[in-house]
Amino acid sequence: MLSVQGLACARGGLPLLEGVSFALQAGQALVLRGPNGCGKTTLLRTVAGLQPALAGEVSASTDSIAYAAHADGIKGTLSVRENLEFWAAIYGTRGIGAALEQMNLRALADRAAQNLSAGQKRRLGLARLIVTGRPLWVLDEPTVSLDAASVALFGAVVRAHLAQGGMALMATHIDLGLPEAAILDLTPYKARLPEPGAGGFDEAFL
Amino acid sequence: MIALLIRDLRLALRAGGGFGLGLAFFLILAVLVPLGVGPEPATLALIAPGILWVGALLACLLSLDRIFALDFEDGSLDLLATAPVPLEAVVTIKALAHWLTTGLPLVLISPVLGLLLFLPADAYLWLILSLLLGTPALSVIGTFGAALTVGLKRGGLLMSLLVLPLYIPTLVFGAEVVSRGAQGLAVNTPLALLAGITAGAVALLPFASALVLRINLR
Amino acid sequence: MASFWEYANPLKFMRVTDWLLPIVAVAAVVVTATGLIWGFFFTPDDFRQGATVKIVFLHVPAAMMAINVWVMMLVASLIWLIRRHHVSALAAKAAAPIGLTMTLIGLITGAVWGQPMWGTWWAWDPRLTSFLILFLFYLGYIALWAAIDDPDTGADLTAVLCLVGSVFAVLSRYAALFWNQGLHQGASLSVQPGTRMDWAYKAPLYTCMLGFGLVFLALLLAGTRTEIRARRMKALVARERMA
Structure with missing residues (x-):
């Protein structure tokens, strides 16, 4: 499970969000909403452990998280199979068959990833999540460049993952067809800058 | 761990991986130097140890920015940083892959280039040995710079x-x-110091590289 | 008893240096001018080197500061990495160009001195080579600061570079010693018995060294103040954008 308490995070030295709290139990999903630049990506990177929090804490063992960013980390000169097998080896899991099946990539398995379309690449990137075998998926705009059919496919994959006791934390604008997912709007958590002259130790820089 | 090494080697060897560019650079340098300096064997033999080492160093330098740049652009580096492998191990493997695709080929081709530059016969053993001991340090230090x-x-x-x-x-x-070897002098001291630098760099620098990589990713 | 670390607060630092900087600046000018005038005009010519020897009053203090500034940057970098005081990182940033200039002064005065003494402007002597290498380290450090937008990332990366660079700078020094035993005389000031330099020279030389130290301190304080203001401006612009 994941529990976030009073989290504050910053991008480029500027605080973006503060006081964000939420919790996820097994089988639950949470969708983050908010206008561009409100700090969704920053929050997800903080939860994934890529950057330190300004304040608050994230209680999830880092080895339960599988993170997927805007970029898919696909190597164009490797085939779909080789790409997935690499991540399977890194995460110490076996078998990429289920992932190929669920993301409908079986027919493309031996094609070099550079010859895939943008949507197919995205599907490969999401197949990586299944390969990791991690319970908590942290997803940043997972449906970018997916067509309607693939969005539905992805929604089904997330639902199957939740049904197995998995969790998903997502930033997305698109309706995934997951009515059970809770929605958290980040707009009210926008960080307020300290008042000038409030006397904070390094206030001259904020 | 092994999977990452295999992937990096595979990427380097496939089309567009840039394997062999460093080697070609090293070869071109060995051809250009006599053209610039003159064909006099005595002069070339005198400068051969230095030229070969500087050449190997520059050839190493050429391929350094590929170590992390490609992984950074396509997002793999973020994913690797959140994967269950310590970043220290990732940078060590990256340095090893760089050495296998750049440093080791340079070591293997160096005797041929020594021939072109009239390197004295006594020095060949020391050329190969010193490059074999020294190029890993070049890869590890370069990985730090790339990170x-x-x-x-x-x-x-x-x-x-x-x-x-x-x-x-x-x-x-x-x-x-190499130049002491070429003159038939004892090489123990510089050889031991070279090995010491390599051992120290391989043991300690990956921690610094992983640290700066984490800073760059956040 | 107030903690020493209080001065790491940018506001407190600005308040204190507000009155400290003019004092240090005046002291720096007075001491350096005294030392240089004393050294140039009121010391006897050396019986072998003639008046050329007087360049020592520029050369030695500059060379000494070139190394000391790097050591100061190393300490400031460590303080930043361990305690994360912004002033410390900015002080290291402000010190680098001063160190670079000191190194350059050391190299140029050395060349001017070496020409009549050794008959050459430059020699690949270990000491000279080490200073040239130090010059390259300063260049790299400054270039890295200049290349990074985010101030905290820049502070972190340059601090690590300074640490790693220090180790390699020391290694390079020994490598240069090993590589060529050179022309350069031993250290000009030596604690060995049988002093090599007369007090008539030593007194103005020590004055110059103190003067250069004060000049560095004054420039450092001024530079750090500028960096703090620049950082503050950057923060204000970002604040505008956010609001």
């Missing part, structure tokens, strides 16, 4: 400026081994 400049636009030139001064001790001791 330091990974997120920067036009980082390549800056990286050369940062890495070249760090290469000085390795170059001095490495070239000294």
Whole structure:
């Protein structure tokens, strides 16, 4: 499970969000909403452990998280199979068959990833999540460049993952067809800058 | 761990991986030097140890910015940083892959280039041995430089400026081994110092590289 | 008893240096001018080197500061990495160009001195080579600061570079010693018995060294103040954008 308490995070030295709290139990999903630049990506990177929090804490063992960013980390000169097998080896899991099946990539398995379309690449990137075998998926705009059919496919994959006791934390604008997912709007958590002259130790820089 | 090494080697060997560019550069340098200096065997033999070491060093430098830049651009580096492998191990494997695709081929081709530059017969053993001992340090130090400049636009030139001064001790001791070998002098001291620098760099620098990589990713 | 670390607060630092900087600046000018005038005009010519020897009053203090500034940057970098005081990182940033200039002064005065003494402007002597290498390290450090937008990332990366660079700078020094035993005389000031330099020279030389130290301190304080203001401006612009 994941529990976030009073989290504050910053991008480029500027605080973006503060006081964000939420919790996820097994089988639950949470969708983050908010206008561009409100700090969704920053929050997800903080939860994934890529950057330190300004304040608050994230209680999830880092080895339960599988993170997927805007970029898919696909190597164009490797085939779909080789790409997935690499991540399977890194995460110490076996078998990429289920992932190929669920993301409908079986027919493309031996094609070099550079010859895939943008949507197919995205599907490969999401197949990586299944390969990791991690319970908590942290997803940043997972449906970018997916067509309607693939969005539905992805929604089904997330639902199957939740049904197995998995969790998903997502930033997305698109309706995934997951009515059970809770929605958290980040707009009210926008960080307020300290008042000038409030006397904070390094206030001259904020 | 092994999977990462295999992937990096595979990427380097496939089309567009840039394997062999360093080697070709080393060869071109060995051809250009006599053309610039003159064909006199005595002169060439005198400068051969230094030229071969400087050439190996520059050839190493050429391929450094590929170590992390490609993984950074396509997002793999973020994913690797959140994967269950310590970043220290990732940078060590990256350095090893760089050495296998750049340093080791340079070591293997160096005797041929020594021939072109009239390297004295006594020095061949020491040339190969010193490059074998020294090039791993070049890869590890270079990995640090690459990690330091990974997120920067036009980082390549800056990286050369940062890495070249760090290469000085390795170059001095490495070239000294070969030129002493060429003169038939004892090479123990510079060889031991070279091995010491390599051992120290391999043992300690990955921690610094992983640290700066984490800073660059956040 | 107030903690020493209080001065790491940018506001407190600005308040204190507000009155400290003019004092240090005046002291720096007075001491350096005294030392240089004393050294140039009121010391006897050396019986072998003639008046050329007087360049020592520029050369030695500059060379000494070139190394000391790097050591100061190393300490400031460590303080930043361990305690994360912004002033410390900015002080290291402000010190680098001063160190670079000191190194350059050392190299140029050395060349001017070496020409009549050794008959050459430059020699690949270990000491000279080490200073040239130090010059390259300063260049790299400054270039890295200049290349990074985010101030905290820049502070972190340059601090690590300074640490790693220090180790390699020391290694390079020994490598240069090993590589060529050179022309350069031993250290000008030596604690060995049988002093090599007369007090008539030593007194103005020590004055010059103190003067250069004060000049560095004054420039450092001024530079750090500028960096703090620049950082503050950057923060204000970002604040505008956010609001």
